[in-house]
Amino acid sequence: MITIGKAINMGLRRALTEDPKVLVMGEDVGKLGGVFRVTENLQSEFGEDRIIDTPLAESGILGTAIGLALRGYRPVCEIQFDGFVYPAFDQITSQLAKMHSRSLGTLKLPVVVRIPYGGGIGAVEHHSESNETYFAHTAGLRVVTCSNPNDAYWMIQQAIQSDDPVIFFEPKRRYWDKAEIDEAAPSLGLHETRTVQEGNDLTLISYGPTVRTAIEVAAVCAKEGRSVEVMDLRTLSPLDLAPVFESAQKTGRVVILHEAPTFLGLGAEIASQITEECFYSLDAPVLRVGGFNVPYPPARLEEHYLPDLDRTLDAIDRAFAF
């Protein structure tokens, strides 16, 4: 049994081993192994030239990673916490995302940006944000997230192999979740949605840290006689919605669950697309369960902020009430 954190560490190690062009860079990624120990022991194994401790400057990290990529390297940047990615926002949106198209396809930018995201760990401000909308809305980036150790292990490697920039969101409150991983081969491509469990009455869509919540919700619903299909998006940009549409057409009811604020959260896009594609199949509007539209609150209020089992059940009730 391997934790998500350890699985990413193993995935990084394997990528570093297989391709000498892969680099890891960020604040405290070396000796310390990162504040979540995701890069633990990599520097002692691969040296300071490949596991690069950087000065304390996120724009600097992303900007130099871009330069390294132009020179043929494949940098994996660690952003220490979600709320500290913004100083790099210009480099990400105006350079990382646009340089390939600016060059008419001649320049490749295989940069991975790892961001531990989301709340639930009792942290201080800026350490609990779910800011995937900013990146998913930015053309030129790919955005993915994992919800379990096996995906963590494989998706980080697939992200590194991608010739496009990938924002890799890590569900920090699930870093310690354990499961077996299959080191032989990945079960899915990087940009594929997974049906976690099948059901007939309602489709519950989630990703990252709330997939576990969704599975728990489905279990409760099952006891109530409601058969819930649970889907783990995995890829936020591009979305892989074909299986979602299929599911929605089957169940006629859809609820989307994520931690990010609902206003312009991924749920808004998914709901709009489902409604357009499955208009005649829907028995209820697609409902969204997400964070409130407020800055992430202090730790002692986060259990209220985080969409949980009960709030999801409540939305499911509302979906059935239509």
Place this chain on the structure above:
Amino acid sequence: MITIGKAINMGLRRALTEDPKVLVMGEDVGKLGGVFRVTENLQSEFGEDRIIDTPLAESGILGTAIGLALRGYRPVCEIQFDGFVYPAFDQITSQLAKMHSRSLGTLKLPVVVRIPYGGGIGAVEHHSESNETYFAHTAGLRVVTCSNPNDAYWMIQQAIQSDDPVIFFEPKRRYWDKAEIDEAAPSLGLHETRTVQEGNDLTLISYGPTVRTAIEVAAVCAKEGRSVEVMDLRTLSPLDLAPVFESAQKTGRVVILHEAPTFLGLGAEIASQITEECFYSLDAPVLRVGGFNVPYPPARLEEHYLPDLDRTLDAIDRAFAF
């Protein structure tokens, strides 16, 4: 007859005259009067201490504006072009948006950030973006945009009077659009949606530069015997959707038109909310017409990128085909 650019200039002048705490700051806002001349002649009238030419650093502009606001000033920051706001993104999202709530309401941040946005002027890269999603998704900010001189004149003043930070999007390709302005009193509050013209068959929602397109679309539709209700959102955060819901319930068909990429554009949020609120009234899914999900293309392709009359008519046809 006054242009939108001039109307903002007049609104700024009036705000500067009425409240000595109002400041204008940014790159080239002084002698040059800004690259679009929106701040023309203000420095000669109000002096260099109030119309502040800044060093070339957007984070610096926003960060010092926050400090000035903490000291009791009301800074109006000009960002030269939409694509150059990103270096200030950290100051905007982590500081400007969150400081009031961080202080439990004791600190006020009456900062206005003026951003000329959108395409259509044949400009080079970074000068044509519609990046309102980033800000509308950020709790703590207010986001508005104007589509005509009278709104421009009043909304900039209302934005300055707001005790909250306001991102003020100016439709740059409409800077030269002319109309009368009523200097006596504003017709609407800052956060109110306007019904531009009434109609019964379909609701066409837009804001900023594409409101004019929407009006043209409605005229074409009228000739075809379709009565289109045109709405100008004006406020993007908070949205004022009550009149939109009412309209959707009346017409049963809604199309949303904006320049920003559709993927996680404002249209996604609006479509989701309309569907949830008006589920049983809709004869068709809410359709979105927007920019493609790509970086803004070179000038010689922008007529293809920009959602225009024909693309909107096409969407309207599709809405009626349901």
Place this chain on the structure above:
Amino acid sequence: MSELQLVQILSPEGELLTDPEYPLEISTEEIRALYRDLVMVRRFDVEATALQRQGELGLWAQSLGQEAAQVGSGRALIPGDYAFPTYREHGVAWAKGVPPEKLLGMYRGINHGGWNPHDNDFHLYTLVIGSQTLHATGYAMGIQRDKSNNAVIAYFGDGATSQGDVNEAFTFASVYHAPVVFFCQNNQWAISQPIESQTKVALYKRAAGFGFPGVRVDGNDVLAVLAVTRVALARARAGEGPTLIEAFTYRMGAHTTSDDPSRYRLAQELEEWKLKDPIARVKSYLTRSGLANEDFFADIEKEAEAMASKLRGDIIDAEDPYVEAIFDHVYAEPHPILEAEKNAYINYLESFAEGDMK
């Protein structure tokens, strides 16, 4: 001044030196008061650390070892001077009169900043590295426009000097001659990164390239810090623009209670810095000069214990935030959507209370 020289007035052994550039007029009473400050601040920090270990705080960022840098600079401020801290300036907060228990709120997770900055001219703690240096500069620009006779002090760490914002603050402050003092506590570490990973040259030298003076002071010497900061503040008030002060000190604790420095630094280093302890040297000066006796020290210890036990009581009694706080104060002006969201959530919560839950 050579790379390694720094302004010093009180040697680690407690000898009083003089620096002609930074003459310090100070009474015995003031030195005794500074000593008291140092002890109180350390005791406060020790108590907060203990509270974290006992689960009363989610996190704590110790000021251990940096008391002289903080107290010395904080005591150089006059009423109306405004301070912009990082998350570690407990000693400055103390000097500014912020009630100590208020500093614990955000570390306990009951708020993101629990005091009104205008009460004590002490801004909220800022966690995004470097941001506050720009706020300080802007505030100083406001002071200029008010034609007020005050100054601003911006605190930041050695790691922060790598951030774009800090360098932008240097530019803005310089071109506007803003009355701001940039006070960098070089505690040698930014989490696990030693100072060498941020700069190849002494930090105070950064200032010259931006057109204003930089000075390195012994950050463990409360008198030197006081003297140097006073001069810098006076310059600022006189309209002569910013100064960068590099207070050379040492983070004697972990980065925060979540950190484990044994992974990246040698215990030996800490031992060496213990010899330069900022409190010991004042005590030894006061003792050997006969300016304080055992009673004086004992009284302060007692006072510190009382403060610590009050702090403990205050924090354990601290009320948890009310749920509506999630929505309140996001905006200063009315916001119908959040209002509706709040009401919906409260109704939802009440549905449980009413036993409506399935």
Place this chain on the structure above:
Amino acid sequence: MSELQLVQILSPEGELLTDPEYPLEISTEEIRALYRDLVMVRRFDVEATALQRQGELGLWAQSLGQEAAQVGSGRALIPGDYAFPTYREHGVAWAKGVPPEKLLGMYRGINHGGWNPHDNDFHLYTLVIGSQTLHATGYAMGIQRDKSNNAVIAYFGDGATSQGDVNEAFTFASVYHAPVVFFCQNNQWAISQPIESQTKVALYKRAAGFGFPGVRVDGNDVLAVLAVTRVALARARAGEGPTLIEAFTYRMGAHTTSDDPSRYRLAQELEEWKLKDPIARVKSYLTRSGLANEDFFADIEKEAEAMASKLRGDIIDAEDPYVEAIFDHVYAEPHPILEAEKNAYINYLESFAEGDMK
């Protein structure tokens, strides 16, 4: 070196001086070649400006007056050295061998960057002020890892020095000893903002505070720029880290063709700088030393005219981009959603062609 001193090898009057720190070994042929470069680059710029006025370009950013800074530094590069330009480095592009017409693509609005940077080790033009200095530093870090014997040069303006990114690049380059030369063309203006609104002190001094050397060179003296840049590049290649070169020059034209400098600067200033014209002094040196005769100059003029007329033809014949270009190359890997969006749009367009439109 005093604030106003700068490295100079060729005086405005065309006298050859020597600078012991920057000895320049250069043949007459090389000087004649440099002269040719300068003339060609200026002629190119004049033609592009005319093309803009005639509506063939949407915008143009003139290099007028900065030819020596660009040609001198560009000619100091050896094969494999990589250059990161702003949007104005036409002279460097010339030196690097980028076909001139390619530089016009983005200004015509047919692309955002029309050449393959790897063809000539000349990166695409970067419009976001300062960003490219970090790319250059990262690229130099790559060179280090490749153990290659090359260096990188990063161009930026005086205004750019205020951006956080540029200062972060200084830090990264310094702490890693990256083989990068920071080449700042201080042309005295950032659109309407004079250099005083960015700094109170000479820009080259910025470097010392980051731990590497800075030097100010007469940016209108092609020989001095060449000499200084060669030394800096040699340092970089030798593993001695970055250098900041401030080329003191003047933007003789408007910021871009959209700008109107009469709103913010005096014509007088331009007149003074005309006396320091970078081309005139080389011509006068070549003439007065008898190293070139009228034929030489006439031949170059002719060559320049030919280049200009070819440029004009090339650009007028330049094909507009095909519609699919909006979608192609956004991603390197397949992207089904964009593929679908493209197909839908193409079908939509074809529906008009087929006369399906109402």
